Amino acid sequence: MPKTAPIAQDVLRLSRDSLPTDTAELARYLVGKTIVRKIGRSRLSGRIVETEAYPPGDASGHAYRGRTVRTKSLFLERGFAYVYFIYGTSYMLNVTAEEPGVGAGVLLRAIEPLDGINIMEGLRKTTKITDLARGPGRLAAALKIDQRLDGIDLCADGSLWLGAAVREPGAIGKSVRIGISREVDRRLRFFETGSQFVSGPSKALRGI
DNA sequence: TATGCGATATTCT
């Protein structure tokens, strides 16, 4: 028997009930889980190795100043997508958290590519495996994510959904969040310690 | 390896 690569079709979708309601708990829970993207007949997938929590009332969170046109999906019940465009160049993919009406979410910062790597290489214009989805903007580009996916249910059979872990994560590290200027001391970033697919400017931020 | 800068849409002040 040849060793087979993980296949997205075999990955069980995460039910909404299985998702922790608390934002930080959800961020930690998602490390090791799978994100699956369907594009026509192709399937892309990756193992989530890095997340950041933006809980209710956090001054660095987009929901902090209330609901706006951009942030309305952030107030959905847990397990929906919040996608936005920033810096004129990058999309960011978040998983909503907390109860309906509460603005909070988890930013997906990096995945370990599993299925559809050749397609990701085309979307990212690189063949270096560790550069395909290391960083939130790269992750969104590798999965061909844009605002059309904003507000979709990640626990349903759609073009983007969350699946069970194909391999349980090792030790999960915790650090301050990257790229923010408020609430900078809160340790709400979670990552698989030592993973080469984790982003961050220093080795310390990758748990090495 | 580290630091700096331009790109450039959208929101905030």
Next chain:
DNA sequence: GAATATCGCATAG
């Protein structure tokens, strides 16, 4: 006008 949950390329060490 300034800031932003970023990236890729340039340059210096």
